[in-house]
Amino acid sequence: MFIGHFGPASFFARRALPLWHCFLAVQVIDYIFFALIFLGFEHVEILPDATAVNHFHTIHIGYSHSLLSAVLLSVLAFFAYQRTNPAAGRSGALLIGALVFSHWLLDLVAHLPDLPLWPHGPVVGLGLWAFFWPSILVESALFSVGALVFFALNRDRATRWTLPAILLLIGVALALVWVGFTGAAPRDVQSGLAAAPLVLLMLTGLAYLIDRTLKAAIR
Numbered sequence: 001m002f003i004g005h006f007g008p009a010s011f012f013a014r015r016a017l018p019l020w021h022c023f024l025a026v027q028v029i030d031y032i033f034f035a036l037i038f039l040g041f042e043h044v045e046i047l048p049d050a051t052a053v054n055h056f057h058t059i060h061i062g063y064s065h066s067l068l069s070a071v072l073l074s075v076l077a078f079f080a081y082q083r084t085n086p087a088a089g090r091s092g093a094l095l096i097g098a099l100v101f102s103h104w105l106l107d108l109v110a111h112l113p114d115l116p117l118w119p120h121g122p123v124v125g126l127g128l129w130a131f132f133w134p135s136i137l138v139e140s141a142l143f144s145v146g147a148l149v150f151f152a153l154n155r156d157r158a159t160r161w162t163l164p165a166i167l168l169l170i171g172v173a174l175a176l177v178w179v180g181f182t183g184a185a186p187r188d189v190q191s192g193l194a195a196a197p198l199v200l201l202m203l204t205g206l207a208y209l210i211d212r213t214l215k216a217a218i219r
């Protein structure tokens, strides 16, 4: 999954947790994936129309994207967040851990079977990405509904800038889904994936700005 991961981040962002922390949490697994690809520990290859929405065929992504890794990373995120953000409490840290794990569950829906249960173990994947329009609709709806639910939950501390900032975030995200899912096959893996972490960080930056528009903003 691509930007759909941010849906749960918005749905479950609470007063104790800044939205941008939740945006970081849901993509921890992909940030590790990008780092391991660029370092040469994980491998994908360009295969035109490998799925209906991208041109990457998985060779090995078991360190970042196995079920076992997702569980371990979620537990690690829980302890790290509890230590670095004690004000969020145990429930806040639990939510961060759950959001880290939500990445694997949504990837399970989207990926063709290439998610191992453990590194080099049997692979699973329900294959939403085999279908173009369902992929666009599910990713767009998850993101947009999540962002609007976030607005509804935080309405009492919204300022006049909050809704425009959220609508801007949705507009940028929907444009990114379209551009990302309709692009031609890239020249090579590195150039094809280079923009992705920057795009995710840019959306996280917009989430930070949304946090700043709220009264008694948590920073």
Ligand SMILES: [Zn+2]
Pocket: 001, 029, 030, 033, 065, 103, 107
């Ligand atoms: Zn992923």
